[in-house]
Every structure is written in structure tokens, then in C-alpha cells.
Amino acid sequence: MIREATGEDWPLLWPIFQPIVEAGDTYAYDPATTYEQGRVLWLDKSRQTFLFEDAGEVLGTYYIKTNQDGPGDHVCNCGYMVPDQARGRGIARQMCEHSQIIAQEMGYRAMQFNFVASSNVGAVVLWQKLGFDTVGLLPGAFRHPSQGYVDALVMYKSLNSINKGVLNV
């Protein structure tokens, strides 16, 4: 149900990506991001992008990429999107669990979320349940469209990498 997405899948992902980005209450993307810019952000700039399919319907997508280059390249970053109509079915959880396995296979030692709006309580609670610690609090760093400046969280999880040591110096 979760498979890798290619450039050809962008028409399937855009209807998920666009409303979430336009709402401007969860992701640090320009709400006016265009179709082509979105493809670059979500597909081209990722290391790998996945989609969640059920009976031929795309109900979610996520990307995984290296969070920092050089001395930081053993930590990955992921972003997940589920459309409104598919919420509450555990799809984000399944994608996050899937991404941790992929991350381990890729040799990452940890996963970091750089910019979780504190107002996005559903996400914060889910990431906590899945073992992510809040390791940073960025005061007023997220400009919520209705709530104004809210804090953003940095969340982090060490992975018991099956490839532990691959990236050791």
C-alpha cells in the first residue's frame, strides 16, 4: 500500500499537496507554491518520495531526505501529508513507521522534524506517541494564518539502525 513515487505520480500527489500548502498552517512552504515548484520541493529535492495507496486511491505521501550535509548527513528529515478526507485512519502513523524502516535501511541514525507548528496538536501528539522527543522550541517561529505567531517544535528520534556504524567515522 506504500510504494515509491516518481515524477509521473505528481498529478496524483498535487491534489494532496496543494490544499495543505495553501492552508499555510502546517508546512513551511509558500502557500502560493505552483504545480511545478511543488514537484521540485516534494519530489526532486527529496532523496525518495512515497505514496500511500488504497484501492487505487492515493491517500497520503511522504518524503525522506538528508537533513544536513557533511557532518550532519547521518540524520534524515521527513514530511508527511494526508488529505482531509483520509484523516483519522492511521495513515500518517503507517507512513511514519514505514519511513523509519526506510531510514534505517538507508543508514541514517536519527530522524529530525525541523519545524512542527505547535498549533498542529494532532501531529505533535502522534510524533510523541511514535517516540519522537521535542528537542527544540522556536519561539514564535511559525506564522499561523489565524493564530498569529506560534512556537515551532524541533522533534527528534534516534533510530536503532540496522546499519549502525555504516556512517561511523
Add this chain to the structure above:
Amino acid sequence: MIREATGEDWPLLWPIFQPIVEAGDTYAYDPATTYEQGRVLWLDKSRQTFLFEDAGEVLGTYYIKTNQDGPGDHVCNCGYMVPDQARGRGIARQMCEHSQIIAQEMGYRAMQFNFVASSNVGAVVLWQKLGFDTVGLLPGAFRHPSQGYVDALVMYKSLNSINKGVLNV
């Protein structure tokens, strides 16, 4: 003594940039970054880049850019470099103070450093002196070439922007 750098200044900045990046103990850049890649990272991807000159000699450089797009675009990020032979002369301090003025002029409300190696004690102490708070601690996120995995800090300073309100929703 501090002026804007252009693409034509890269030959002057590369001798500062290259050894610092190659050492791999402070910046999250690939230590093998090439001349052309460095130009993209330090000049093209910044919003503005500056250099510190004294008697025709370039003794430092910094960039300023927007740290997150969309709902995060009121916070900027900076990076500073001073070559070994010019350390201890207050150049990093002067560049950081300069960057805060520039940031305010650009309308940013805060400045964030995303990835300060905790082993880089000189930098950590200087940023603290200049009013930056440690708002995040990323466990083992920086792979130091001799010390192994060390923590990275997220540091943050709210700016009393002279343009406060410009970016208000």
C-alpha cells in the same frame, strides 16, 4: 569594512571557505565541496552575502537568508566564517552585529542558527554573549572528525525589528 559580496568576490572568499569546510568541524557542508559548489552554497543560495575587509585583505564573510519559507519566512539564518589567521580580533562579533542590523532592515523578526556544533565552544559562547538563546539540543547530530558524534545546538534571537509588523498577518 563590511560590504556586500558578489559572485566576482568568490575567488577572495574561497580561501576562507575551503579550509573551514574541509576541516568538517563546524559547518554542515560536505568537506569535499568544490569551488563551484561552494559558490552556489555561500553566494547563490543566500539572500545576501557580505565580506569583512581590512586594508584590502578579506578577513571574514557571512551570509543571510530566509530560514524557512511561507509561515516561517519572518526568521532568518546566517553563517559566519573567519580564517584562522584573523581569529581573536572580534571579527565574528562585528559581522554578527552587522547581520542583525541587516536582518532588521530586511524585516526579519528573529535570527536562528540551526546547527551549531556543541564542540565549537568559541562560537557557542560568542552567540550567547550576543543574546542568542539555546532553544534546541540535537543529540549526536554533528559527526565531529575527531570527537565523534557530538550534540548540535539550535540558537535563536528575537530581533526588535525596526520594521516590526511588516510581516504581520
